Amino acid sequence: MEFESIPGVGGKTAAALAELEAPEAALESGDVLTIASAPGITEGRAAAIARGAIQRRHDDPGGFLATDRAKSLYDDALSLLQERAVTQYAEKRLETLYPSPCASRIQEVHQLVDRALSRDPDSDVLDALGGVDPLAEPSGLRVRDRCLATADAEQYAKAKNRMPELSAEVVDDARDIDELARSYATVFVLDESFAGIDIDGDVRILPNALEEPETVVPERLLSFFATNREPILAAAEVHRLAGLEPPCELDTLINGLDRVDDDGTIVGDEELRRLEVAVDDLDAAVGTAESVANDHLRDAIKERNVTIEGQDFLSLVEQGARVDSLLARELDEDFETALKKARTHLRDSLSLAPEEGELADRIFGGDPTFPISRREDAVSRLKNELTAARDRRASTLKSELAADLAELREPVDQLVRNALELDVELAIARFATDFDCVMPEFGDPETGFEIRAGRSPLLDVDFQHVDPVDYGVEGVTLLSGVNSGGKTSLLDLVGLVVILAHMGLPVPAESVRLQRFTELHYYAKSQGTLDAGAFESTLQEFGDLISGADGRLVLVDELESITEPGASAKIIAGILEALDTQGATAVFVSHLADQIRAAADVPVAVDGIQAVGLVDGELQVDRSPVKDHLARSTPELIVEKLAGEASDASFYESLLEKF
Incomplete structure (x- = not known):
């Protein structure tokens, strides 16, 4: 591609x-x-x-949204969908939905919508989705007790790129590997040519090491699962609550996650925990054992009356005996008991294994002394042995767990993806439910549109209070009506329905039938009369619009405001004639419908949003346009009301005759 x-x-x-x-x-x-x-x-x-x-x-030419107002309506429609998404991912994913004139693209989205409308936007599922995020690759992981070694420059470059967690080293011969083995606990050699070398230390010939990261650096996989624990668990909960078929056994996955801590270390193994505690507490335990021994010996000395006859004492001194010798002779049994207590305390407090206990016993011994003190060389040896045992245990557990979790790596990706895509579907389902939507039907070309009981969700009122509107147009039509009668809102509804339908989405109506339009041109109401340059640019824009207008939908709101009313009526009449010739569908909102119709050389349909009267100064309007009807203006309604209420209505009746 x-x-x-x-x-x-x-x-x-x-x-x-x-x-x-x-x-x-x-x-x-x-x-x-x-x-x-x-x-x-x-x-x-x-x-x-x-x-x-x-x-x-889909070979989509793009450009369906041909004007700024059309694009703004699309943004509004997209916002309504995105507001119903829980995850940021779903918000972005919904942006891939766009209005298209291509039947294949519309049908493709229909498949997504069919799935979406079968979903139940359960509140518990939505709450669980709040914890789902795209999976993140952990960064900054560094493992310093292992390295990769190779004599090949290309392999070296691959090693640095694929396993940045480990040091990569270039070697020429076995002596270089031997030197690395003195610095690293494990050396993984990538070249099979070194097979059979005899080197002290943990040197492994693994030509496929770069393809087996869970073997060489299991911390990578463990760190991935630790980093993504919460979104993975949330995605699992989404599957459970929504009744989705998970891509892996959820209990197995959860058990695996329970075995790794947030920092990627192994948890839940009693032997590893014992060794970790023993290493951490060794110095403190030795100190306490010393105190136990010395406390016992001190108490023994306090309770013992030692009597040495002068001749015996003189003999011992002449022989060079020290006080220690006297202690050995008089307190030998108590000294041994003190040593035994110290050794027992050390074994018990650290839960040492028998072979470890033998090393621990060497910490206290030798000739009787007071106070009794540790042998530092024996402490250091025991600590080294416990540390090595801890590291071996941790390494074995990491490798075993990484091997188990490696089988779940791809399923976990799919698990989270399923949950995120469900959020996309639920956003569509919630949109359809919140706005009483229905799937539109596409008809033959040049059938325009037909909306039944459409309600706009863009109005600044509660959706349930929006009046339903029926409206359909084939060809070109003028839409008339009183001020504040809902003409612009109706154009917005038509534009929104057309955009949603061409996105492949449900629309807010009881039923909608429309043709597949090639483009949507929606021109919003101009803010005041344009100067000569802007007026010229606007006419050029409509000139471009009319060229190749077949299949386009054109919505225009009060174009007459761009210049003088007399000229506007003639210009609009000319535009409508050209659009009619091109076979476009168009709705022009205008207060000059009568003048435009008179100026046009072709029959122009006029629909009207009919005001039914004034009640307490409030205009009462039937929001559904009446076909082939020129709506009365607000001033006419007011004059008519005054004519009916005044005691002398002659003035108002004369005014009324002029309408």
Whole structure:
């Protein structure tokens, strides 16, 4: 696949996409999560790339949203969807939905919507989704007791790239490996040519080491699961609550996660815990054992009356005997008891194994002394043995757990992906439920649109209080009506329904039937009369619009405000004539409907949003336009009301005759 052929993808982005394991598949499916894992590509950028790839796949020319107002309506529609997403991922993923004139793209989204509408947006599921995030690769992991060694420069470069957690070293011969073995606990040699070398230390010839990271550096996998513990558990809970079929056995996964701590260390193994405590508490335990021994010996000395006859004492001194000798003779039994108490305390307090206890016993011994003191060389040896045993145990457990978790690595990716994609579906389901939506039907070309009981979710009132509107148009039509009668809101509703339908989504109505439009041109109401330059630019824009307008939907709100009313009526009449000739569908909101119709050389339909009267100064309006009806203006209604209420109505009646 030529990545730069995707709209919006340049050389730098193409190079980043090429680093993905399966970029074509990700682009083909619009997989924002995978695309966002490429270097330097954010989720927002990934959504834009996915959208471009989808356009190319469906041979979509783009440009359906042809005006700023049309784009603004799309943004409003997208916001309504995104507000119902729980995860940031779903918000970005929804951005891959866009209005398209291509039947294949619309049908593709229909498949997503079919799944979505079968979902139940259960509140517990939504709460669980709050803990789901895309999985993150841990950074900054460094393992210093192992290294990779190779005599090949290319292998060396691969080793540094694929296993940055370990040091990579270049070696020329066995002597270099022997030197590394003195500095590292384990050396993994990547060259099979070194097989059979006899070197002291843990040297392993593993030509496939770079393909077996869980064997060489199990900490990587353990750190991954530790880093992503919460989103993984949340995704598992989503599967359980939503009744999704998980890609792996959830109990097995949870048990595996329970065996690794947040910092990637092994937990739950009693033997490892015993060794860790023994190493950490050794110095304190030796100190306490000394105190136990000396306390016993001190008490024994206090209770003992030692009597030495002068001749015996003189004889001992002449023989060079020290006080220790006297203690040995008089307190030998108590000294042995004190040593036994110290050794027992040390064994028991550290829960030492028999072979470790033998080393511990050597810490206290020798000739009787007071106070009794430790033998530092014996303490150091015991500590080294316990540390080595701890590290061996931890290494074995890490390798075993990494081997178990390696089988869950891909399923965990799918587990989280399923949960995130469920959030996308639930956002669509919630949108459809909140706004009483229905799937639209697409008819033949040139059938325009027909909306039954449509209600706009964009109005600044509670949706349940929005009046339903029926409206349909084929060809070109003028829409008349009183001020504040809902003409602009109706245009917004039509534009929104058309955009949602072409996105492949449900629409807020009881039923909708429409043709597949090629483009949506929506021109909002101008803010005041335009100067000559702006007026000229506006006319040029409509000139471009009319060229190739077949299949387009054109919505225009009070174009007459751009210049003088007399000229506006003639200009609008000319635009409508051209659109009618081109076979476009158009709705022009105007207060000059009568004048425009008179100026047009072709029959122009006029629909009207009918005001039914004034009640307490409030305009009462039937929001559904009446076909082939020129709506009365607000001034006419007021004059009519005054004519009916005044005692002398002659003045108001004369005014009324002029309408």
